[in-house]
Amino acid sequence: xxNEKILIIDDDDDLVYAMRLPLEAAGFKVLRAxxxxxxxxxxxxxxxxxIILDVMMDSTTAGFQLxxxxxxxxxxxxxxxxxxxxxxxxxxxxxxxxxxxxxxxDFLPVDxxxxxxxxxxxxxxQVRKLLKK
Amino acid sequence: xxxxxxxxxxxxxxxxxxxxxxxxxxxxxxxxxxLAGFGVLAATWFATAVLNxxxxxxxxxxxxxxxxxxxxxxxxxxxxxxxxxxxxISQFDYLTKAQIGLDWLAMTALIHFSGGxxxxxxxxxxxxxxxxxxxxxxxxxxxxxxxxxxxxxGTIWLECAGxxxxxxxxxxxxxxxxxxxxxxxxxxxxxxSATFVAAYFASTLSSRLLGKRExxxxxxxxxxxxxxxxxxxxxxxxQATSSTLELQQVLDRLVRSTTEAMGVQGCSIWLxxxxxxxxxxxxxxxxxxxxxxxxxxxxxxxxxxxxxLAGKVIAIGDVVxxxxxxxxxxxxxxxxxxxxxxxxxxxxxxxxxxxAYSTERNRFTEEDAAFLSAIANQSSIAIENAxxxxxxxxxxxxxxxxxxxxxxxxxxxxxVVRSLLRTLSAGYAGSLTETQxxxxxxxxxxxxxxxxx
Numbered sequence: 001x002x003n004e005k006i007l008i009i010d011d012d013d014d015l016v017y018a019m020r021l022p023l024e025a026a027g028f029k030v031l032r033a034x035x036x037x038x039x040x041x042x043x044x045x046x047x048x049x050x051i052i053l054d055v056m057m058d059s060t061t062a063g064f065q066l067x068x069x070x071x072x073x074x075x076x077x078x079x080x081x082x083x084x085x086x087x088x089x090x091x092x093x094x095x096x097x098x099x100x101x102x103x104x105x106d107f108l109p110v111d112x113x114x115x116x117x118x119x120x121x122x123x124x125x126q127v128r129k130l131l132k133k
Numbered sequence: 134x135x136x137x138x139x140x141x142x143x144x145x146x147x148x149x150x151x152x153x154x155x156x157x158x159x160x161x162x163x164x165x166x167x168l169a170g171f172g173v174l175a176a177t178w179f180a181t182a183v184l185n186x187x188x189x190x191x192x193x194x195x196x197x198x199x200x201x202x203x204x205x206x207x208x209x210x211x212x213x214x215x216x217x218x219x220x221x222i223s224q225f226d227y228l229t230k231a232q233i234g235l236d237w238l239a240m241t242a243l244i245h246f247s248g249g250x251x252x253x254x255x256x257x258x259x260x261x262x263x264x265x266x267x268x269x270x271x272x273x274x275x276x277x278x279x280x281x282x283x284x285x286x287g288t289i290w291l292e293c294a295g296x297x298x299x300x301x302x303x304x305x306x307x308x309x310x311x312x313x314x315x316x317x318x319x320x321x322x323x324x325x326s327a328t329f330v331a332a333y334f335a336s337t338l339s340s341r342l343l344g345k346r347e348x349x350x351x352x353x354x355x356x357x358x359x360x361x362x363x364x365x366x367x368x369x370x371x372q373a374t375s376s377t378l379e380l381q382q383v384l385d386r387l388v389r390s391t392t393e394a395m396g397v398q399g400c401s402i403w404l405x406x407x408x409x410x411x412x413x414x415x416x417x418x419x420x421x422x423x424x425x426x427x428x429x430x431x432x433x434x435x436x437x438x439x440x441x442l443a444g445k446v447i448a449i450g451d452v453v454x455x456x457x458x459x460x461x462x463x464x465x466x467x468x469x470x471x472x473x474x475x476x477x478x479x480x481x482x483x484x485x486x487x488x489a490y491s492t493e494r495n496r497f498t499e500e501d502a503a504f505l506s507a508i509a510n511q512s513s514i515a516i517e518n519a520x521x522x523x524x525x526x527x528x529x530x531x532x533x534x535x536x537x538x539x540x541x542x543x544x545x546x547x548x549v550v551r552s553l554l555r556t557l558s559a560g561y562a563g564s565l566t567e568t569q570x571x572x573x574x575x576x577x578x579x580x581x582x583x584x585x586x
Binding site for chain 2: 118
C-alpha cells in the first residue's frame with residue numbers, strides 16, 4: 001500500500017492541491033498531469049496504480065476520450081498494458097444538472113465517480129476501495 | 134310532378150326564380166278578375182239603364198255574377214295551393230288553364246249577348262290572348278288561340294244560321310248584318326288572324342324575355358359562387374395566419390387553398406434568400422416533381438421575377454410567346470399556358486412571390502389579379518409571423534445554452550474553493566486553531582461542512 005502511485009489528470013491546479021494533501025497524508029505518492037495528452041504520456045512513463053480523471057478539461061469531452069483511449073479493447077493499442085489501471089472520475093455534473101452518469105463498458109469505461117466539490121475523507125476511502133480490488 | 138327545383142346549380146336557381154314569377158302572375162290574374170266581374174256589371178248597367186241600349190240586361194248581369202262566383206272559387210283554390218310546401222308548379226299551371234278556359238266561355242257568352250258579330254266586345258278577346266300567351270307555354274297558347282277563334286266563329290255561324298238568337302244592340306237598322314256573309318267572313322277572318330298574330334308575338338316576346346332572364350340569372354349565380362369561394366379562401370388564409378406558426382404548414386395551406394379557390398392547375402410560393410439574389414421554392418401544389426425541381430429563380434436571369442418583386446401583379450396570357458421567363462421550356466412541357474404572379478412583402482421589404490398556373494391561355498382577369506393580391510397580403514402576414522416565431526425560438530434556445538454555460542462556468546471555481554476549504558477544515562494542511570476553524574466555517578455556506586457528502 002505504501003508508495004502506491006496515484007496519477008491525477010486535471011487542468012485545475014487548485015483542485016489538484018486540495019486533493020493532494022489528504023492523499024499524501026494517507027501515504028500515497030501523487031503525480032499530476034494537466035491535460036489529456038500529458039496524462040497519456042505520464043501513464044506510460046509512470047505506470048500508476050490509480051488514475052484520478054476530471055470529466056471536463058480543455059474540452060468538454062476530454063475526460064471521456066481519455067478513458068476510452070486507455071481502455072481501448074484492441075490488444076494492439078499502445079495503452080493495452082495500462083488498460084487495467086482503475087480510473088476514478090471527477091464530475092460536477094451530478095450536482096449541477098439532473099443528468100446522472102454511470103460507468104458504462106462501451107461509452108464510459110471508468111470504475112467509479114466522485115463528485116465535486118470533494119470531501120477529502122470520501123476521496124481517500126474511495127481510492128483505497130478501488131486499489132483493494 | 135315537378136317540384137320547385139332544389140337550389141343547387143345556377144340553372145336550377147334560374148328555373149326556380151322564373152317559376153316564382155309565374156306563381157305571382159297567377160295571383161295577379163285572379164285579383165284582376167274581380168275588377169273584370171264588377172266591370173261587366175257596371176258596363177251592363179251603364180249601357181242598359183243610362184244609354185238605353187237594347188241588351189238583355191238579365192243575361193249580362195248573370196254573366197258578371199258568374200264571373201265573380203268562379204273567381205271566388207279560384208281564389209280559394211289558389212290559397213290552398215300557395216300553402217303547400219314546396220309549391221307544386223304543375224298545379225298552378227292547371228289552375229291557370231282552368232281560369233283561361235272559363236274566361237273564354239264567359240267572353241263568348243258576353244259577345245253573344247252583346248250582339249254577336251256586331252259586338253264591339255270581340256276586341257276584348259285580344260288582351261285575354263296576350264295574357265294567356267305570357268302565362269302559358271307556346272303550345273298551350275296555340276291551343277287556346279284556336280279555341281278562341283272556334284268559339285267566336287262558332288257563335289257567329291250559329292247566330293247566322295238562326296240556331297242562336299241574335300241580339301241587335303244598334304237597333305233594327307242593321308237587321309240583316311248578322312246574316313251578311315261578306316260581313317261575317319270579314320269579321321271572322323280579321324279576328325282569327327289578329328288572334329294568332331297577337332298570340333305569336335306575345336308568346337315569342339315573353340319566352341325571349343324569360344330566356345334572357347334565365348341566362349342572366351345563371352351567369353350571376355356563377356359569379357356569386359366564384360366570389361363566395363374566393364371569400365372563403367381569404368378567410369381560410371386569415372385563419373392560417375393565426376392558427377399555426379409553423380412556416381411550412383402555413384405555406385402549404387396557402388398554395389392548396391389558392392389553387393382550389395381559383396380553379397387553376399397549381400400554385401407556388403417562392404421566398405427570397407438572405408442575399409436577395411434568388412428565389413427558392415417555399416411551397417407548391419398541383420405541379421409535377423419534374424417542374425418543381427427545375428431550380429431557383431435567379432433574379433439576374435429572370436426579368437419577370439424582378440418586375441413582380443418591384444410591385445407589379447403580372448399576368449402572362451400565353452406562355453408560348455412570352456420572353457421574360459427563365460424556365461420557358463419547362464413550363465411548356467408541364468402544360469402551363471398562362472400564369473399570374475404577385476409579390477409577398479413584409480416590413481423588411483419584398484420577401485418573395487406567389488404564382489398561379491393554368492393550362493388554359495389567357496385565363497387570368499383583373500378580378501383574378503385583385504384576388505391574388507389579397508391572398509399575397511395574407512400570405513405575407515402569415516410568413517412574417519412564422520419567421521418571427523422561428524427567430525424567437527432560436528433566441529430562446531440560445532438563451533438556454535448561454536444560461537447553462539454560465540452556470541457551469543460559475544460552478545467550477547466555486548467547487549474548487551469548497552474542495553480547498555474542506556481539505557483545510559479536515560486538517561490536512563495542519564491542525565487549525567479555533568479561530569481558523571471558525572473562519573473556515575464562516576467561509577463555507579452555512580451547514581455545508583456538517584454534510585457528510
